[in-house]
Each structure stands twice: as C-alpha cells, then as structure tokens.
Amino acid sequence: MKVKLRNPDRVVDVTGPTTVRGVLQELGIVPEAVLVIRAGTLLTRDEAVSEDDDLEVRPVLSGGARA
Amino acid sequence: MKCKVCRGHAVVDIRRHNAGFCQTHFIEHIRNQVARTIKEFSMFGPDDRLLVAVSGGKDSLAVWDILLDLGYDVTGFYLDLGIGGYSTRSKEAAVAYAASRDAKLIVRSLAEEHGFTVPELSKLTGRVPCSGCGLNKRYEFNRAALEEGFDILVTGHNLDDEVATLFGNVLHWNVDMLGRQAPVLEEKLLGSGPDSRTVLVRKVKPLVKIAERETAAYALLRGIDYIVEECPMVEGNTQHRYKEAVTLIEESSPGTKHQMYFGFLKRAASRFADDSGAADLVACSECGAPTVAYDDAEPRCSFCKTKALATKRKLEGVPARRGRKRR
Numbered sequence: 001m002k003v004k005l006r007n008p009d010r011v012v013d014v015t016g017p018t019t020v021r022g023v024l025q026e027l028g029i030v031p032e033a034v035l036v037i038r039a040g041t042l043l044t045r046d047e048a049v050s051e052d053d054d055l056e057v058r059p060v061l062s063g064g065a066r067a
Numbered sequence: 068m069k070c071k072v073c074r075g076h077a078v079v080d081i082r083r084h085n086a087g088f089c090q091t092h093f094i095e096h097i098r099n100q101v102a103r104t105i106k107e108f109s110m111f112g113p114d115d116r117l118l119v120a121v122s123g124g125k126d127s128l129a130v131w132d133i134l135l136d137l138g139y140d141v142t143g144f145y146l147d148l149g150i151g152g153y154s155t156r157s158k159e160a161a162v163a164y165a166a167s168r169d170a171k172l173i174v175r176s177l178a179e180e181h182g183f184t185v186p187e188l189s190k191l192t193g194r195v196p197c198s199g200c201g202l203n204k205r206y207e208f209n210r211a212a213l214e215e216g217f218d219i220l221v222t223g224h225n226l227d228d229e230v231a232t233l234f235g236n237v238l239h240w241n242v243d244m245l246g247r248q249a250p251v252l253e254e255k256l257l258g259s260g261p262d263s264r265t266v267l268v269r270k271v272k273p274l275v276k277i278a279e280r281e282t283a284a285y286a287l288l289r290g291i292d293y294i295v296e297e298c299p300m301v302e303g304n305t306q307h308r309y310k311e312a313v314t315l316i317e318e319s320s321p322g323t324k325h326q327m328y329f330g331f332l333k334r335a336a337s338r339f340a341d342d343s344g345a346a347d348l349v350a351c352s353e354c355g356a357p358t359v360a361y362d363d364a365e366p367r368c369s370f371c372k373t374k375a376l377a378t379k380r381k382l383e384g385v386p387a388r389r390g391r392k393r394r
Contacts, residue, residue, distance in 0.1 A: 006296075007296060032280060032317050032318045033314050035287065042079055042284055046080075058287075058295060060125075060283040061310045062126075062301075063197075063310065
C-alpha cells in the first residue's frame with residue numbers, strides 16, 4: 001500500500017494486509033505522535049488495512065515559540 | 068474498536084481514557100472537556116470579549132471552533148510573522164476558517180507594525196528565531212487585546228505544550244518559569260486606585276486537558292483545513308524534542324502527560340508561586356508595557372530593546388549575523 005508521510009511530503013510502500021499498528025511499527029513511528037488517515041477518515045490502531053489502501057500518516061506534534 | 072458511548076465504529080482511540088469514540092461522540096467529548104476546563108479554572112464568562120491568537124494551525128483553529136460552538140463572543144487575531152511562504156499559507160488558513168464560520172478576524176503584520184520580520188530579527192540581533200518569535204507574539208497579542216478592548220486573550224496551548232514546557236523547566240530548574248506556568252495567567256495592572264491601568268490582559272488556555280493528537284483529530288474530523296506543514300525555522304526546536312521524549316513515555320505508560328501536568332498543578336505549583344507582583348513592575352519608557360525597573364532611569368521592555376537593536380543594525384547596514392543553533 002502507498003503511505004504518505006509529511007514534513008517533508010513523501011510516499012513509501014508498506015506490504016499489506018496488516019493493521020494500522022503494523023504499518024506504524026514497520027515505519028518506526030510512535031502511534032501516539034501521529035494520526036492515520038484513509039480516504040479522509042481517521043483509523044484507530046487496531047484497524048485492518050489492505051494492500052490496495054492509500055494511507056496518510058500525519059504528525060501531530062508541533063514545535064516552536066511559546067506565546 | 069467501538070465507540071464507548073454508542074458502540075458504533077470508533078475512529079479515534081484515546082489510550083489514557085482506555086476508550087474509543089465515533090466521530091460524533093469524539094467531537095462532543097472534546098467540546099465537553101473544554102467547557103469543563105473553562106468552568107474548573109474560572110477562565111471567563113459569557114459576557115467577556117475573547118480574542119483568540121490564531122496561527123492557522125490545528126490547535127488555535129480548534130479552540131476558536133470550540134469557543135464559537137459554545138456560544139462565546141470570540142474574535143480571531145492573526146499576526147503575520149513574515150516567514151516566507153509558510154506565513155502566506157498559514158494566513159490563508161486563518162482567513163479561510165474565519166470566512167467559513169463568518170467569524171471576526173483581526174490581521175496584523177509584524178513588518179508593517181515594526182519594520183522587521185521574524186527571520187530579519189534573528190539575523191539582525193543574533194537572537195534564536197523561536198525566541199524572537201515568542202517575544203514578538205507575546206507582545207503583539209497583548210497589545211492587540213488591549214488596543215481592541217478585549218477582556219481575555221485565549222491561546223491554543225494543549226496538554227503536550229504544557230507538559231513539554233514543564234519538562235524543560237524541570238530539566239533546567241527554571242523556578243521563576245515554574246511559578247508562572249498555569250492554565251490562567253491573571254491580568255496585571257500598573258498604578259493604583261483610579262489611575263491604575265491594565266498592562267497585561269488575562270491569558271487563558273482552554274485546551275490544557277486536550278492532548279495534541281486529540282486537537283489534530285478534532286480539527287480533521289470537523290473539516291478544519293489547518294496548515295499541516297511545520298514552520299521552516301522550527302527544525303531542531305527544543306520544545307519539539309521535549310514533546311517527542313514525553314510522547315515516547317506516554318506510548319508505554321498512557322496517562323503520563325496528564326499526571327505530570329495536573330499533578331504539578333495540584334501538588335507542586337504553589338511551591339513556585341509567582342511573586343512578581345505589579346509592585347515590581349514599571350511601565351516601559353517607550354511603549355508603556357510592563358517591565359522590571361532594575362535601576363534604569365528610563366526602563367525599556369524586552370521588546371523595545373530588541374526592536375531598537377534591530378532598527379539600529381538595519382540602518383547601519385550591519386551584515387547578517389548567524390543565530391545560535393539551539394532553539
């Protein structure tokens with residue numbers, strides 16, 4: 001399946017079928033630090049994903065200046 | 068996973084609550100959490116005029132969205148920091164959101180107000196970009212709130228922001244900063260009796276109980292088109308590294324962030340209580356903002372000192388200086 005990563009934007013391949021947890025584990029991403037999106041909908045970490053899916057892994061932790 | 072409320076299909080899992088939520092009940096959960104936070108910390112009432120500092124990112128747009136839905140009188144304030152295409156796109160996100168909700172938005176530009184952008188300020192003064200940016204934002208948010216007659220300044224700081232700051236303050240034992248870390252920073256006055264005037268507007272953080280992952284999920288599920296890209300000047304930022312470190316612990320021990328921050332508020336914050344009362348403060352001789360007097364005959368606030376240095380170097384044509392790597 002195609003997995004879009006951000007900052008910088010890029011696409012990587014992950015073999016399915018697996019779960020959201022499996023995808024993140026393979027990519028070495030901490031689940032608590034991202035949202036996983038399929039067709040505009042959020043997925044929980046136990047959700048099954050297939051080879052045909054297009055996913056986006058969107059980071060949620062932002063840095064920067066304290067105001 | 069099933070929604071803990073309706074047993075429908077869950078789209079968000081919150082491990083520290085050991086719960087899943089469908090879209091409808093997640094949005095309801097977040098809105099209720101924020102409403103409870105506002106009440107618990109007596110942040111503001113229905114008659115207060117609120118100004119929310121908006122960056123175009125998920126947190127500030129989410130808090131604006133929630134406060135509008137809760138029926139508060141809330142206006143957005145966007146400060147253009149002049150960080151190239153990033154600022155252009157973040158302003159577009161703020162303007163588009165305001166238009167989508169028919170909400171009031173005030174837009175100001177740092178370059179138009181003071182003659183420099185955040186990148187220019189960093190080059191001219193050698194100040195770390197995030198440090199200069201924070202100084203400008205604190206100053207301009209407060210100035211806008213005072214000038215436009217708002218009672219309360221709202222920011223989108225979430226649980227992760229507060230935990231990362233607390234983590235950093237403990238690592239370095241910044242006891243002064245620990246004394247000032249709270250969900251509500253009270254208004255500060257200068258002078259006494261009828262001559263007193265507000266110099267720092269009351270500042271509140273209604274998202275302190277909401278983790279950053281939850282504000283992102285809220286924004287996405289509400290269809291808020293926030294700016295996903297990071298500020299190009301933030302790479303390697305200390306605050307970001309602290310967030311990553313604490314998130315790793317949260318992953319293996321859900322609830323750690325909440326325990327750290329709210330445990331601090333309940334059991335430790337009073338030991339570092341802020342004692343920098345108005346008696347220690349005087350008005351900046353240039354802009355009237357509060358500052359510490361020391362022994363200066365003409366005290367100037369940090370913003371005015373930094374602005375004066377930047378303006379002087381710009382006029383002198385001083386070559387660009389490289390900022391420190393640490394942010």
